[in-house]
Every structure is written in structure tokens, then in C-alpha cells.
Amino acid sequence: MAKATIQFPRGFLWGTATAAHQVEGNNTNNNWYAWEEAGHTEHKSALTCDWWGGRWKEDFDRAAETGQSAHRLSVEWSRIQPERDRWDENALERYREMLRGLRERNMTAMVTLHHFTEPLWLTELGGWESDEAPLLFADFVRKTVSALKEYANLWVTINEPNVYGFMGYVAGIFPPGKKDLRVAFKVMTNMVRGHALAYRAIHEVQHEARVGMAHQYRSLVPKNRKSMLDRWAAKAQSSIFNNLFPRAVTDGKVKFLWNTVNIPEAAGTQDFMGLNYYSRDTVSFDLKMSGQLFGRLSYDENADLSGTGFIANEPDGFFEGLRWANRFGKDIIVTENGVEDASDEMRPRYLAQHIQQVWRAVNFNWPVKGYFHWSLVDNFEWERGWTQRFGLWELDVETQKRRKRKSADFYEEVCKTNSLSSEMVKKYCPEAMGKIFPD
Ligand code: BGC
Secondary structure, three states: OOEEEEEEEOOEEEEEEHHHHHHHOOOOOEEHHHHHHHHOOOOOOOOOOOOOHHHHHHHHHHHHHHHEEEEEEOOOOOHHHHHHHHHHHHHHHHHHHHHHHHHHHHOOOEEEEEEEOOHHHHHHHHHOOOOOOOHHHHHHHHHHHHHHHHOOOOEEEEEEEEEEEHHHOOOOOOOOOOOOHHHHHHHHHHHHHHHHHHHHHHHHOOOOOEEEEEEHHHEEEEEEOOHHHHHHHHHHHHHHHHHHHHHHHHOOEEOOOEEEOOHHHHHHOOOOOEEEEEEEEEEEEEHHHHHHHEEEEEEOOOOOOOOOOOOOOHHHHHHHHHHHHOOOOOOEEEEEEEEOOOOOOOOHHHHHHHHHHHHHHHHOOOOOEEEEEEEEOOOHHHHOOOOOOOOEEEEEOOOOOEEEEEHHHHHHHHHHEEEEEHHHHHHOOHHHHHHHOOO
């Protein structure tokens, strides 16, 4: 077969994404540290990738040398505001140094202001359950953006507020470990308020800012398409998990089952749509699952599963997510996409098949402007600790040594050529040829 190449538009951003608590190490003043200490996680984050100790430099070098033109990182609120009435200017200076590091490497910075963690003093006030949280968050955002604006103008206010709400307040797996739909709704409503205030604060401080959220889209399909109940459960789950936040920041209405809360100041507070996509579930109606709107989730029986079974390789669900994102009428940035795969057997095909979907979207003229792979280097995977490895580079947690995975070589070719070719697929994941470049 002749060489085939799918090419991306000029200026398309190629990068990876990370989050402060997952890579910095020694974050001891936030809700996740307390959660780890209380024994709720497989491992403790400890030093993680030691970015706070300076190893961000070598990892940014890796990213830059392999052709990545952007990086998405997050700042740790508990470092910048260790107590309610105290700012740590040294911490802000450290983040300025990191962002300067990206600029020196010709990389565009995207900064997330809240990625699952918050300072213990906020936890003591009740976290996002407290009606003070939105204002406190906006203060923190104003201070942080004022300090960092010289080096960044792409901001994600909150990462995956739907996952935060679901994992912390419905499934009880993230801190604070509650299982209460009513409280979940309160928390999510306050997050919408916090986002709206933060959106305005950022624009006041920086005119050229582009502000969005990183929404996790989960493709939820009825297990039996002929079953009305399965269809109902899939739709009910999707309307909350996928749609609550993007709708709220579009029209100012927070819809949760039969409740609607109007937050008019949240309308139109999104300059781009950040899309995080990992996988697709099938949903079957189950009376025992009342806490999850009667939907039981499972992967398709024939799914191509990752090492620990955590992720199914479902690129069609990604295309569906891109189409969904396009409906909100804003530029789209894929703020996360990736797979846990310590052996790196599945990642190359996962990567190739998902990049192909981005290209399909671009060809429909949907305004997809960039792709951030999760993640640059193995990092602390929340309650699952080190049992799952999402990095293009493998990390030896004991020695802090990094080893380049085959997927990183592959991604390097994609970033450097701004394309995906049949030669690359043949070289890194020949098993995916038939799906991407059929004869
Ligand atoms: C989160 C990341 C996490 C990734 C893989 C996303 O939901 O934003 O922090 O590491 O999933 O589980």
C-alpha cells in the first residue's frame, strides 16, 4: 500500500497534561494528603515525580525535545495560599519559574487552577459544600493569575468537576468520601458559581485570557439498545455526568434531575471547551443502583481492555465526545486523553486510533485546536496510587529514573510531523492498520 498520511492544521497544539498533586511531591497541606494518610489509597503520593524538587526541568526537556509544543499543568492552591489569610509568594515564584521554563522551550502553557485538590483550611470550612468556597476560589484565582499572566493566557478553572462531584460525593472514593446525591448537587452548584466568579476575575486581570473548564465526557450507551429502561438509565446518567457543567456555563442553568438552579452569572463563561476523554461504558438498568440513577456500568464484552481493566479502547466514543463538544459552539481543546498501560502494549494503538478521531473531527471543520495526552511521565494516580501507569515515560518511583516508552517515540513522530502516517502505524501498532488505513 502506498504511504498514507493524515495531516493536522498548522499551529495545532500537541502536548501532554499533568496535575500538581500527581507530579510535584511533598504536597502535605491538602485534602488528598489527609486522605492518603487516613489509608484510603493504594499508596501515598510522597515524592511522586519530584517536580517541586526541580525535576520538572528534565521532564520539560523531554517534552520539548520530542516535539511537544504545549504543556498543561496545574497549580496547587494549598502551596499558594497555605492558610486562609496567607499567600506564599515563593510558591508563586516557583510556578513563574516553571512557566518561564516552558516559554524558554518554546512551549505554550495551559494552567489549571483546580485539579481535585484544595487546602486543608478550606476542607475544614466544608470544602465546596461551603457557600464561601466560590468566593474564596475566585480570590485565589485572581491572585494566581495576576502573578502568572506574563507566561500564560490559557486557563482551565476547574478540572472535571463532574468527576470530583461523583467520586467524592456519590461513589465516596475521593475525599471527603460521602455518598449523598443532595450534597453532590450542592457541591456542583457551588463549583459552577466558583467557575463563573473565576472566569470574570481572570478576564479582569488579563484581557487576552482564554478561559474554559476541562470536562470529562464519558460515552454512555445502553447495553441493550432495544430496552427502554437501559436507554432511560444511560440518558439520565449522561444528562448529569456529561451535560450538567457545560450546560450551566452556557446558559446559566444547573439541571439536576427535577431541580434547576438559575445562576445567570454563569451563562457564557466559557471561551473554549476543554474535553477529557478516556472510555465508553454500556449502561444497564438495575434497581439496586438507585444511588447512580439505576444505571449499572460495564465495558462491552468484546472490548479491548487496558492492563488492569480500567479503560476500554473505544475511539468511537471519542468521536462522539468531539461531536458533543462541538455543539457548544466554542473552540475545542482535548485537555486529556490516554490509557494506563505499564507494559505499553496497548498505548500505541490507543494513541493512533484516538488521534485518528481528532483528525476526523478537524475534517468536519469542528474547531479542535490541540491535543494533550495524559500523561508525560507516570504519576500518582489518586486512589489507585502507583498501580496504574499513564506516562509516555515510565517512572521508577524509588530511583526517580525515567525510561522512554515506545509510545513516546511514536508520539514524537506525530508531534514533529504534525501528522499520523501509515508508516508510523505500521511501525508502532501494526495491529491497528486495518482500522486506520485499511487496504
Ligand atoms: C484526571 C487525571 C487522572 C486521569 C486518569 C482524569 O480523570 O483528570 O487526574 O490521572 O483521569 O485516571
